[in-house]
Amino acid sequence: MPGIMVSGWGNHGKTATVCSIAAAFEDMWLDLHSRLNPSSIAGTWDLHAPVAYIATPITAKPKSLCEAILTFFGPDRRNMTLPQLIQQVADSLRDHGVKVLIIDDVNRLRMHRADDQDVLDLVRALMGFNVTLILTGVNIPGTGLLREAIWDRTKRHWVLPQLETTRVHGLEVTQTERRFELVELDRFRYDTPADMQVFLNHLRGIEVHLRLAKAKKGMPEYLMRRTDGVLGTLGRRLADGAQAAMDSGRERIDENLLDEIVIGRHVPADEIGPSTGASAPAEPGTTKEDSSKKPGGRRPGRNTTFDDAGPRAAGLCG
Template identity: 40%
Template sequence: MPVTLILVGVGIPTSGLLREGRRDPKTMEWIYQPIKDRGRSPNDHAASQHERRFQTVDLDPFRYTAGREMAAWMDHLARLEGHLRLLNDTKGMLTGNDMPEYLFNRTGGVVGVLEKLIQHGCRRAIEDKSERLTKELFNQFTVTPGDMPDLDAESGEQPKIPPHKPTPGKKKPKGRNTVFDDDGPAAAGETGSRR
Protein backbone atom coordinates (compact mmCIF):
# COMPACT_ATOMS: atom_id res chain seq x y z
CA MET A 1 0.00 0.00 0.00
CA PRO A 2 1.62 3.30 -1.08
CA VAL A 3 1.86 6.02 1.53
CA THR A 4 2.85 9.66 1.09
CA LEU A 5 4.34 11.43 4.09
CA ILE A 6 4.85 15.17 4.17
CA LEU A 7 7.30 16.15 6.87
CA VAL A 8 8.47 19.66 7.68
CA GLY A 9 11.78 20.56 9.25
CA VAL A 10 14.80 22.83 9.12
CA GLY A 11 18.19 21.77 7.82
CA ILE A 12 17.05 18.30 6.81
CA PRO A 13 19.88 17.62 4.31
CA THR A 14 22.52 18.36 6.93
CA SER A 15 20.67 16.87 9.92
CA GLY A 16 21.57 13.26 9.22
CA LEU A 17 17.92 12.31 9.38
CA LEU A 18 17.94 10.78 5.90
CA ARG A 19 21.41 9.26 6.10
CA GLU A 20 22.29 5.89 7.50
CA GLY A 21 24.29 6.09 10.69
CA ARG A 22 25.47 4.07 13.60
CA ARG A 23 25.29 4.64 17.32
CA ASP A 24 28.56 5.14 19.19
CA PRO A 25 28.47 2.60 22.06
CA LYS A 26 30.46 4.87 24.39
CA THR A 27 28.65 8.19 23.93
CA MET A 28 25.34 6.72 22.70
CA GLU A 29 25.26 9.46 20.03
CA TRP A 30 24.48 8.84 16.38
CA ILE A 31 27.41 9.09 13.98
CA TYR A 32 26.77 9.84 10.31
CA GLN A 33 29.08 9.63 7.37
CA PRO A 34 29.91 13.02 5.81
CA ILE A 35 27.61 14.20 3.04
CA LYS A 36 29.18 13.51 -0.34
CA ASP A 37 26.43 15.21 -2.33
CA ARG A 38 23.07 16.85 -1.72
CA GLY A 39 19.73 15.21 -2.39
CA ARG A 40 19.21 12.30 -4.75
CA SER A 41 22.20 10.91 -6.55
CA PRO A 42 22.80 8.21 -9.15
CA ASN A 43 25.91 7.34 -7.12
CA ASP A 44 24.78 4.47 -4.87
CA HIS A 45 27.57 5.16 -2.41
CA ALA A 46 26.75 8.86 -2.04
CA ALA A 47 23.17 8.59 -0.84
CA SER A 48 21.64 6.22 1.65
CA GLN A 49 18.54 4.15 1.07
CA HIS A 50 16.52 6.74 2.97
CA GLU A 51 17.87 9.65 0.94
CA ARG A 52 16.85 7.96 -2.30
CA ARG A 53 13.29 7.40 -1.04
CA PHE A 54 12.63 10.98 0.03
CA GLN A 55 12.44 14.11 -2.05
CA THR A 56 13.26 17.31 -0.22
CA VAL A 57 11.51 20.50 -1.24
CA ASP A 58 12.90 23.82 -0.06
CA LEU A 59 10.27 26.26 1.13
CA ASP A 60 11.70 29.74 1.13
CA PRO A 61 9.91 32.77 2.57
CA PHE A 62 7.30 34.42 0.40
CA ARG A 63 8.54 37.07 -1.99
CA TYR A 64 6.78 40.30 -2.90
CA THR A 65 8.44 41.44 -6.10
CA ALA A 66 6.63 39.86 -9.07
CA GLY A 67 2.96 39.35 -9.91
CA ARG A 68 2.84 35.61 -9.18
CA GLU A 69 4.75 36.03 -5.92
CA MET A 70 2.43 38.80 -4.78
CA ALA A 71 -0.59 36.67 -5.73
CA ALA A 72 0.74 33.77 -3.64
CA TRP A 73 1.24 36.11 -0.65
CA MET A 74 -2.26 37.54 -1.07
CA ASP A 75 -3.74 34.05 -1.34
CA HIS A 76 -2.00 33.04 1.89
CA LEU A 77 -3.28 36.17 3.69
CA ALA A 78 -6.81 35.56 2.39
CA ARG A 79 -6.77 32.03 3.78
CA LEU A 80 -5.51 33.29 7.15
CA GLU A 81 -8.21 35.94 7.11
CA GLY A 82 -10.83 33.22 6.71
CA HIS A 83 -9.62 31.58 9.92
CA LEU A 84 -9.63 34.69 12.13
CA ARG A 85 -12.12 34.48 14.97
CA LEU A 86 -12.78 38.10 15.82
CA LEU A 87 -16.23 39.60 16.37
CA ASN A 88 -15.88 42.12 13.55
CA ASP A 89 -16.10 41.02 9.93
CA THR A 90 -12.55 39.93 9.03
CA LYS A 91 -12.94 40.24 5.25
CA GLY A 92 -10.21 42.56 3.99
CA MET A 93 -8.58 42.82 7.42
CA LEU A 94 -5.32 41.29 6.14
CA THR A 95 -5.80 41.73 2.40
CA GLY A 96 -7.28 45.22 2.12
CA ASN A 97 -5.55 48.49 1.22
CA ASP A 98 -1.80 48.40 1.90
CA MET A 99 -2.01 45.77 4.67
CA PRO A 100 -0.40 42.97 2.54
CA GLU A 101 2.67 45.11 1.89
CA TYR A 102 2.80 46.19 5.53
CA LEU A 103 2.61 42.58 6.75
CA PHE A 104 5.30 41.53 4.27
CA ASN A 105 7.62 44.28 5.50
CA ARG A 106 7.00 43.31 9.13
CA THR A 107 7.60 39.58 8.55
CA GLY A 108 9.97 39.34 5.60
CA GLY A 109 7.53 36.84 4.11
CA VAL A 110 8.35 34.27 6.80
CA VAL A 111 5.21 32.31 7.69
CA GLY A 112 6.24 31.67 11.32
CA VAL A 113 6.81 35.38 11.99
CA LEU A 114 3.50 36.24 10.30
CA GLU A 115 1.75 33.65 12.47
CA LYS A 116 3.16 35.15 15.69
CA LEU A 117 2.36 38.70 14.56
CA ILE A 118 -1.26 37.78 13.88
CA GLN A 119 -1.56 35.78 17.14
CA HIS A 120 -0.31 38.76 19.18
CA GLY A 121 -2.53 41.11 17.18
CA CYS A 122 -5.65 39.01 17.77
CA ARG A 123 -4.91 38.79 21.48
CA ARG A 124 -4.56 42.58 21.71
CA ALA A 125 -7.63 43.20 19.57
CA ILE A 126 -9.66 41.04 21.94
CA GLU A 127 -8.17 42.63 25.07
CA ASP A 128 -8.79 46.20 23.90
CA LYS A 129 -12.25 45.18 22.65
CA SER A 130 -11.61 46.61 19.17
CA GLU A 131 -11.86 43.10 17.66
CA ARG A 132 -9.99 44.46 14.63
CA LEU A 133 -6.47 44.00 13.25
CA THR A 134 -4.99 47.29 12.05
CA LYS A 135 -1.54 48.66 11.34
CA GLU A 136 -1.87 50.86 14.42
CA LEU A 137 -2.50 47.78 16.54
CA PHE A 138 0.38 45.81 14.95
CA ASN A 139 2.71 48.79 15.43
CA GLN A 140 2.29 48.54 19.22
CA PHE A 141 4.46 45.43 19.51
CA THR A 142 7.22 43.48 17.83
CA VAL A 143 7.84 39.78 17.32
CA THR A 144 11.05 38.59 18.96
CA PRO A 145 13.00 35.32 18.98
CA GLY A 146 11.62 34.87 22.51
CA ASP A 147 8.20 34.38 20.92
CA MET A 148 9.56 31.21 19.31
CA PRO A 149 11.35 29.48 22.20
CA ASP A 150 10.99 26.02 20.70
CA LEU A 151 13.12 26.98 17.68
CA ASP A 152 16.88 26.56 17.99
CA ALA A 153 18.70 29.73 16.94
CA GLU A 154 22.06 27.98 16.49
CA SER A 155 20.68 25.47 13.98
CA GLY A 156 19.05 28.14 11.83
CA GLU A 157 15.51 27.26 12.88
CA GLN A 158 14.76 30.78 14.09
CA PRO A 159 14.00 33.03 11.14
CA LYS A 160 15.40 36.50 10.65
CA ILE A 161 12.85 38.93 12.02
CA PRO A 162 12.78 42.40 10.43
CA PRO A 163 13.48 45.09 13.04
CA HIS A 164 10.52 47.10 14.30
CA LYS A 165 10.31 49.78 16.96
CA PRO A 166 6.96 49.54 18.76
CA THR A 167 4.84 52.65 19.07
CA PRO A 168 2.71 53.18 22.15
CA GLY A 169 -0.96 52.50 21.67
CA LYS A 170 -3.72 54.92 22.45
CA LYS A 171 -4.47 54.91 26.14
CA LYS A 172 -8.06 54.36 27.02
CA PRO A 173 -9.53 57.35 28.83
CA LYS A 174 -10.02 56.62 32.49
CA GLY A 175 -13.56 56.68 33.75
CA ARG A 176 -14.59 59.75 35.69
CA ASN A 177 -14.55 59.46 39.46
CA THR A 178 -18.19 59.65 40.55
CA VAL A 179 -17.71 59.29 44.33
CA PHE A 180 -18.56 62.92 45.11
CA ASP A 181 -21.34 63.31 42.55
CA ASP A 182 -24.58 64.78 43.89
CA ASP A 183 -27.54 62.61 42.93
CA GLY A 184 -29.86 65.59 43.34
CA PRO A 185 -33.06 65.80 45.33
CA ALA A 186 -35.00 62.64 46.06
CA ALA A 187 -37.80 61.87 43.64
CA ALA A 188 -41.31 62.89 44.69
CA GLY A 189 -42.99 60.32 46.92
CA GLU A 190 -39.69 58.66 47.87
CA THR A 191 -38.98 58.45 51.57
CA GLY A 192 -35.62 58.34 53.22
CA SER A 193 -36.34 55.07 54.98
CA ARG A 194 -36.22 51.72 53.26
CA ARG A 195 -37.67 48.47 54.44
Protein backbone atom coordinates in the same frame (compact mmCIF):
# COMPACT_ATOMS: atom_id res chain seq x y z
CA MET B 1 5.48 5.35 -4.22
CA PRO B 2 8.54 7.34 -3.10
CA GLY B 3 8.46 9.05 0.25
CA ILE B 4 8.50 12.80 0.79
CA MET B 5 10.82 14.90 2.94
CA VAL B 6 9.59 18.39 3.82
CA SER B 7 12.46 20.62 4.90
CA GLY B 8 12.68 24.26 5.92
CA TRP B 9 13.88 26.53 8.67
CA GLY B 10 12.16 26.85 12.01
CA ASN B 11 8.68 28.37 12.19
CA HIS B 12 8.10 28.02 8.44
CA GLY B 13 4.93 25.98 8.96
CA LYS B 14 6.22 22.55 7.90
CA THR B 15 4.20 20.48 10.36
CA ALA B 16 1.05 22.60 9.99
CA THR B 17 1.20 22.41 6.19
CA VAL B 18 1.79 18.66 6.09
CA CYS B 19 -0.93 17.93 8.65
CA SER B 20 -3.45 20.16 6.82
CA ILE B 21 -2.81 18.36 3.53
CA ALA B 22 -2.92 14.97 5.24
CA ALA B 23 -6.24 15.85 6.94
CA ALA B 24 -7.77 16.78 3.59
CA PHE B 25 -6.51 13.50 2.10
CA GLU B 26 -7.94 11.53 5.02
CA ASP B 27 -11.39 13.12 4.59
CA MET B 28 -11.30 12.41 0.88
CA TRP B 29 -10.22 8.80 1.42
CA LEU B 30 -12.89 8.16 4.07
CA ASP B 31 -15.61 9.66 1.87
CA LEU B 32 -14.41 7.61 -1.10
CA HIS B 33 -14.88 4.38 0.86
CA SER B 34 -17.99 5.38 2.84
CA ARG B 35 -15.94 5.65 6.04
CA LEU B 36 -15.13 1.93 5.89
CA ASN B 37 -11.73 0.30 5.63
CA PRO B 38 -11.63 -1.47 2.23
CA SER B 39 -8.87 -3.76 3.55
CA SER B 40 -10.56 -4.64 6.83
CA ILE B 41 -10.56 -8.21 8.09
CA ALA B 42 -13.88 -9.81 8.94
CA GLY B 43 -14.54 -10.01 12.65
CA THR B 44 -12.08 -7.23 13.66
CA TRP B 45 -12.80 -3.87 15.26
CA ASP B 46 -9.67 -1.96 14.27
CA LEU B 47 -9.97 1.80 13.99
CA HIS B 48 -9.74 2.98 10.38
CA ALA B 49 -6.92 5.55 10.36
CA PRO B 50 -5.72 6.44 6.82
CA VAL B 51 -3.19 8.91 8.30
CA ALA B 52 -0.94 8.35 11.32
CA TYR B 53 1.29 10.99 12.89
CA ILE B 54 4.23 10.57 15.26
CA ALA B 55 7.18 12.67 16.39
CA THR B 56 10.72 11.31 16.27
CA PRO B 57 11.68 10.29 19.82
CA ILE B 58 14.22 12.60 21.44
CA THR B 59 16.44 9.62 22.23
CA ALA B 60 15.81 7.73 19.02
CA LYS B 61 16.34 3.99 18.78
CA PRO B 62 14.59 1.43 16.58
CA LYS B 63 12.58 0.17 19.56
CA SER B 64 11.53 3.67 20.65
CA LEU B 65 10.44 4.52 17.09
CA CYS B 66 8.33 1.35 16.92
CA GLU B 67 6.82 2.14 20.32
CA ALA B 68 5.98 5.68 19.18
CA ILE B 69 4.14 4.31 16.15
CA LEU B 70 2.29 1.72 18.22
CA THR B 71 1.32 4.33 20.81
CA PHE B 72 -0.72 6.03 18.07
CA PHE B 73 -2.88 2.91 17.89
CA GLY B 74 -2.60 1.88 21.54
CA PRO B 75 -1.86 -1.89 21.40
CA ASP B 76 -0.10 -3.68 24.22
CA ARG B 77 3.62 -3.74 23.49
CA ARG B 78 5.13 -4.83 26.80
CA ASN B 79 8.09 -7.21 26.85
CA MET B 80 8.45 -7.28 23.08
CA THR B 81 11.73 -7.79 21.27
CA LEU B 82 12.66 -5.57 18.34
CA PRO B 83 11.59 -8.13 15.70
CA GLN B 84 8.25 -8.52 17.51
CA LEU B 85 7.81 -4.73 17.63
CA ILE B 86 8.54 -4.42 13.91
CA GLN B 87 6.02 -7.15 13.16
CA GLN B 88 3.46 -5.42 15.40
CA VAL B 89 4.06 -2.15 13.54
CA ALA B 90 3.54 -3.88 10.18
CA ASP B 91 0.33 -5.52 11.44
CA SER B 92 -1.00 -2.26 12.92
CA LEU B 93 -0.35 -0.26 9.76
CA ARG B 94 -2.12 -2.92 7.70
CA ASP B 95 -5.04 -3.58 10.05
CA HIS B 96 -5.82 0.12 10.56
CA GLY B 97 -5.66 0.86 6.85
CA VAL B 98 -2.84 3.42 7.14
CA LYS B 99 -1.90 4.97 3.81
CA VAL B 100 0.24 7.88 5.04
CA LEU B 101 2.68 7.83 7.96
CA ILE B 102 3.98 11.25 9.05
CA ILE B 103 7.22 11.28 11.07
CA ASP B 104 7.93 14.75 12.41
CA ASP B 105 11.20 16.25 13.71
CA VAL B 106 13.49 13.86 11.81
CA ASN B 107 16.24 16.45 12.18
CA ARG B 108 16.72 14.94 15.66
CA LEU B 109 18.57 12.10 13.97
CA ARG B 110 22.33 12.53 13.71
CA MET B 111 24.26 10.20 11.48
CA HIS B 112 27.33 10.00 13.73
CA ARG B 113 25.26 7.99 16.24
CA ALA B 114 24.87 4.28 15.54
CA ASP B 115 21.36 4.18 17.03
CA ASP B 116 20.21 7.01 14.77
CA GLN B 117 21.62 5.23 11.72
CA ASP B 118 19.64 2.15 12.73
CA VAL B 119 16.52 4.30 13.07
CA LEU B 120 16.99 5.66 9.56
CA ASP B 121 17.44 2.10 8.27
CA LEU B 122 14.14 1.17 9.95
CA VAL B 123 12.40 4.21 8.43
CA ARG B 124 13.47 3.06 4.97
CA ALA B 125 12.28 -0.46 5.73
CA LEU B 126 8.83 0.95 6.66
CA MET B 127 8.41 1.93 3.02
CA GLY B 128 7.95 -1.77 2.28
CA PHE B 129 4.78 -1.83 4.41
CA ASN B 130 2.65 -0.24 1.65
CA VAL B 131 2.51 3.22 3.25
CA THR B 132 3.68 6.61 2.02
CA LEU B 133 6.19 8.14 4.41
CA ILE B 134 6.29 11.91 4.93
CA LEU B 135 9.26 13.11 6.98
CA THR B 136 9.47 16.69 8.21
CA GLY B 137 12.41 18.46 9.81
CA VAL B 138 14.57 21.55 9.99
CA ASN B 139 17.30 21.83 7.35
CA ILE B 140 17.18 18.18 6.31
CA PRO B 141 19.93 18.56 3.65
CA GLY B 142 22.27 19.77 6.36
CA THR B 143 21.65 16.85 8.72
CA GLY B 144 23.11 14.15 6.48
CA LEU B 145 19.85 12.17 6.33
CA LEU B 146 19.88 12.11 2.54
CA ARG B 147 23.18 10.30 2.66
CA GLU B 148 24.95 8.93 5.72
CA ALA B 149 27.69 11.36 6.70
CA ILE B 150 31.10 10.22 7.90
CA TRP B 151 33.26 12.26 10.27
CA ASP B 152 36.60 13.14 8.67
CA ARG B 153 39.08 13.51 11.54
CA THR B 154 41.64 15.16 9.29
CA LYS B 155 39.37 17.83 7.83
CA ARG B 156 37.21 17.91 11.00
CA HIS B 157 33.86 18.03 9.26
CA TRP B 158 31.17 15.68 7.94
CA VAL B 159 31.66 14.23 4.47
CA LEU B 160 29.19 12.38 2.27
CA PRO B 161 30.52 9.12 0.79
CA GLN B 162 29.66 7.72 -2.59
CA LEU B 163 26.27 6.06 -2.91
CA GLU B 164 26.11 2.43 -1.84
CA THR B 165 23.48 -0.05 -0.79
CA THR B 166 22.93 -1.52 2.63
CA ARG B 167 20.88 -4.31 4.13
CA VAL B 168 18.03 -3.75 6.57
CA HIS B 169 16.39 -6.74 8.23
CA GLY B 170 17.28 -8.94 5.28
CA LEU B 171 15.92 -6.49 2.67
CA GLU B 172 18.18 -4.82 0.13
CA VAL B 173 17.42 -1.08 0.11
CA THR B 174 18.89 1.92 -1.66
CA GLN B 175 20.09 5.11 -0.04
CA THR B 176 17.60 7.53 1.43
CA GLU B 177 18.10 10.17 -1.23
CA ARG B 178 16.93 7.75 -3.93
CA ARG B 179 13.77 6.82 -2.04
CA PHE B 180 12.53 10.29 -1.04
CA GLU B 181 11.57 13.46 -2.87
CA LEU B 182 12.79 16.57 -1.05
CA VAL B 183 10.43 19.54 -0.77
CA GLU B 184 11.89 22.78 0.55
CA LEU B 185 9.27 24.90 2.32
CA ASP B 186 10.46 28.50 2.17
CA ARG B 187 9.03 31.71 3.59
CA PHE B 188 6.68 33.91 1.56
CA ARG B 189 8.35 36.20 -0.95
CA TYR B 190 7.25 39.57 -2.32
CA ASP B 191 9.56 39.94 -5.31
CA THR B 192 7.41 39.03 -8.32
CA PRO B 193 3.69 39.39 -9.11
CA ALA B 194 3.30 35.63 -8.67
CA ASP B 195 4.95 35.78 -5.23
CA MET B 196 2.72 38.68 -4.22
CA GLN B 197 -0.41 36.83 -5.32
CA VAL B 198 0.49 33.76 -3.25
CA PHE B 199 0.92 35.94 -0.17
CA LEU B 200 -2.33 37.79 -0.85
CA ASN B 201 -4.19 34.50 -1.23
CA HIS B 202 -2.87 33.37 2.15
CA LEU B 203 -3.96 36.64 3.79
CA ARG B 204 -7.44 36.30 2.30
CA GLY B 205 -7.67 32.81 3.72
CA ILE B 206 -6.87 34.20 7.17
CA GLU B 207 -9.37 37.06 6.81
CA VAL B 208 -12.19 34.57 6.27
CA HIS B 209 -11.65 33.23 9.78
CA LEU B 210 -11.35 36.60 11.55
CA ARG B 211 -14.37 37.35 13.72
CA LEU B 212 -13.80 41.05 14.33
CA ALA B 213 -16.63 43.54 13.89
CA LYS B 214 -14.38 46.00 12.05
CA ALA B 215 -11.92 43.64 10.42
CA LYS B 216 -9.62 45.47 8.01
CA LYS B 217 -8.40 43.89 4.81
CA GLY B 218 -5.05 44.36 3.18
CA MET B 219 -1.77 45.56 4.69
CA PRO B 220 0.26 42.99 2.70
CA GLU B 221 3.34 45.22 2.40
CA TYR B 222 3.24 46.06 6.09
CA LEU B 223 2.81 42.42 7.18
CA MET B 224 5.56 41.27 4.85
CA ARG B 225 7.90 43.90 6.22
CA ARG B 226 7.08 43.07 9.85
CA THR B 227 7.27 39.26 9.56
CA ASP B 228 9.72 38.76 6.65
CA GLY B 229 7.19 36.34 5.17
CA VAL B 230 7.71 33.65 7.83
CA LEU B 231 4.45 31.71 8.11
CA GLY B 232 4.65 30.95 11.82
CA THR B 233 5.57 34.52 12.75
CA LEU B 234 2.74 35.89 10.60
CA GLY B 235 0.14 33.63 12.15
CA ARG B 236 1.29 34.24 15.70
CA ARG B 237 1.34 38.02 15.33
CA LEU B 238 -2.08 38.14 13.70
CA ALA B 239 -3.39 36.03 16.57
CA ASP B 240 -1.80 38.46 19.03
CA GLY B 241 -3.31 41.34 17.09
CA ALA B 242 -6.78 39.79 17.12
CA GLN B 243 -6.55 39.27 20.87
CA ALA B 244 -5.40 42.86 21.40
CA ALA B 245 -8.20 44.14 19.15
CA MET B 246 -10.79 42.34 21.27
CA ASP B 247 -9.26 43.30 24.60
CA SER B 248 -9.05 46.99 23.65
CA GLY B 249 -12.51 47.07 22.06
CA ARG B 250 -11.14 48.27 18.72
CA GLU B 251 -12.40 45.14 16.91
CA ARG B 252 -9.97 45.95 14.14
CA ILE B 253 -6.40 44.95 13.24
CA ASP B 254 -4.51 47.84 11.73
CA GLU B 255 -0.96 49.10 11.55
CA ASN B 256 -1.29 51.20 14.68
CA LEU B 257 -2.37 48.15 16.67
CA LEU B 258 0.36 45.89 15.31
CA ASP B 259 2.98 48.58 15.93
CA GLU B 260 2.34 48.01 19.64
CA ILE B 261 3.21 44.31 19.34
CA VAL B 262 6.90 43.46 19.50
CA ILE B 263 8.01 41.09 16.74
CA GLY B 264 11.44 39.48 16.92
CA ARG B 265 13.66 39.83 13.90
CA HIS B 266 13.72 36.79 11.63
CA VAL B 267 17.24 35.63 10.78
CA PRO B 268 17.39 34.54 7.11
CA ALA B 269 18.95 31.17 6.34
CA ASP B 270 21.91 32.72 4.53
CA GLU B 271 22.80 34.66 7.68
CA ILE B 272 22.94 31.63 9.92
CA GLY B 273 26.52 30.82 10.81
CA PRO B 274 29.18 31.31 13.44
CA SER B 275 28.28 35.00 13.79
CA THR B 276 24.75 34.12 14.94
CA GLY B 277 25.78 31.63 17.55
CA ALA B 278 25.81 28.45 15.45
CA SER B 279 28.61 26.05 16.27
CA ALA B 280 30.20 23.12 14.51
CA PRO B 281 29.17 19.62 15.66
CA ALA B 282 31.28 18.01 18.32
CA GLU B 283 33.56 15.19 17.25
CA PRO B 284 32.06 11.72 17.80
CA GLY B 285 33.00 10.31 21.17
CA THR B 286 33.13 13.70 22.85
CA THR B 287 30.48 15.52 24.82
CA LYS B 288 29.57 19.17 24.97
CA GLU B 289 31.17 19.39 28.39
CA ASP B 290 34.39 17.84 27.12
CA SER B 291 34.64 20.26 24.21
CA SER B 292 34.09 23.27 26.48
CA LYS B 293 36.75 22.37 29.06
CA LYS B 294 39.93 24.38 29.10
CA PRO B 295 43.31 22.74 29.67
CA GLY B 296 44.07 22.77 33.37
CA GLY B 297 40.69 24.37 34.13
CA ARG B 298 38.41 23.26 36.91
CA ARG B 299 34.74 22.62 36.43
CA PRO B 300 32.69 25.07 38.53
CA GLY B 301 30.83 23.57 41.46
CA ARG B 302 27.05 23.16 41.59
CA ASN B 303 24.95 25.81 43.31
CA THR B 304 23.60 24.25 46.52
CA THR B 305 21.63 27.24 47.82
CA PHE B 306 18.26 25.57 47.52
CA ASP B 307 19.31 22.03 48.47
CA ASP B 308 17.23 20.37 51.19
CA ALA B 309 19.46 18.42 53.60
CA GLY B 310 16.45 16.73 55.22
CA PRO B 311 14.64 17.03 58.57
CA ARG B 312 17.56 15.68 60.63
CA ALA B 313 19.88 18.45 59.47
CA ALA B 314 17.19 20.99 60.31
CA GLY B 315 16.91 19.68 63.89
CA LEU B 316 13.37 18.36 63.41
CA CYS B 317 14.22 14.77 64.30
CA GLY B 318 15.30 13.50 67.70
